[in-house]
Amino acid sequence: MTDTTTAITTSIVVDAPVDTAFAVFTGDMASWWPPEHHLLQAPLDSMVFEARAGGRIYDVGTDGSECQWARVLAYDPPNRVVFSWDISLQWQIETDPAKASEVEVRFLPEGERRTRVELEHRHIDRHGEGWEAMRDGVGSDEGWGVGLQRFARHVAQTSAAEV
Amino acid sequence: MPTYANRTAEALGALGVPTRRAIFEQLGERPSAVVDLAARLPVSRPAVSQHLKVLKDAGLVRDVQEGTRRVYSLDPAGIDGLRDYLDRFWNTALHSFKTRVEQQEETP
Numbered sequence: 001m002t003d004t005t006t007a008i009t010t011s012i013v014v015d016a017p018v019d020t021a022f023a024v025f026t027g028d029m030a031s032w033w034p035p036e037h038h039l040l041q042a043p044l045d046s047m048v049f050e051a052r053a054g055g056r057i058y059d060v061g062t063d064g065s066e067c068q069w070a071r072v073l074a075y076d077p078p079n080r081v082v083f084s085w086d087i088s089l090q091w092q093i094e095t096d097p098a099k100a101s102e103v104e105v106r107f108l109p110e111g112e113r114r115t116r117v118e119l120e121h122r123h124i125d126r127h128g129e130g131w132e133a134m135r136d137g138v139g140s141d142e143g144w145g146v147g148l149q150r151f152a153r154h155v156a157q158t159s160a161a162e163v
Numbered sequence: 164m165p166t167y168a169n170r171t172a173e174a175l176g177a178l179g180v181p182t183r184r185a186i187f188e189q190l191g192e193r194p195s196a197v198v199d200l201a202a203r204l205p206v207s208r209p210a211v212s213q214h215l216k217v218l219k220d221a222g223l224v225r226d227v228q229e230g231t232r233r234v235y236s237l238d239p240a241g242i243d244g245l246r247d248y249l250d251r252f253w254n255t256a257l258h259s260f261k262t263r264v265e266q267q268e269e270t271p
Contacts, residue, residue, distance in 0.1 A: 008250045008253065015264075020268060024264045025260060028263070034252070034255050034256055034259060121253060
């Protein structure tokens with residue numbers, strides 16, 4: 001399906017109908033999103049998921065500030081949603097869509113009140129050459145070989161350019 | 164986002180200094196003790212130690228005591244951050260999601 005070295009997959013079974021699972025995932029994100037995982041400076045007020053392809057996903061702070069961190073790429077209730085992950089390796093909002101990874105979530109009914117939720121976060125390599133070189137270094141049989149040195153140089157250049 | 168955010172930012176920051184990058188690259192070629200690094204680079208031993216501490220705190224480098232020598236090498240766990248981070252993040256998030264959905268089911 002997807003190159004597993006540039007994607008992670010996970011799944012969970014919930015005791016709820018597919019409609020409920022989909023509705024909570026997309027429409028009530030703040031109720032389950034790990035609370036410490038936000039880019040806002042201010043405390044979180046809400047998370048907004050615009051329920052349509054082309055919509056945005058953004059966090060709203062208690063001071064009214066907003067942080068858009070994703071774009072809705074596909075919205076097929078109650079079975080599937082795909083959104084971008086517009087967060088860079090430097091943990092900043094990534095403004096170049098070509099450098100964003102993406103998340104696909106599938107909701108598969110396993111009974112009237114039972115749903116399997118499958119999640120794939122893919123194209124992680126799009127976040128930059130640093131990531132790819134990093135993966136090569138870690139994943140190669142030689143372990144810390146040529147790939148790592150390339151990675152080290154790349155990261156060094158990237159960070160030097162930013163300083 | 165603690166792991167990914169802090170680790171990545173810290174790692175990038177740690178490599179922002181040329182001497183530290185040089186040390187990091189040297190360790191990419193082979194694990195080394197302070198004295199070896201000081202011999203190969205135009206830097207004093209105390210300065211090498213100081214740079215190694217920063218790299219270690221950023222999770223990029225680890226050290227092992229080998230007899231009288233402390234040998235430094237690159238830390239795979241520290242560098243493979245993003246994938247690990249996302250893997251852990253989504254597992255946590257989906258478990259939290261499950262709890263929430265099932266609560267909703269009980270109290271419609």
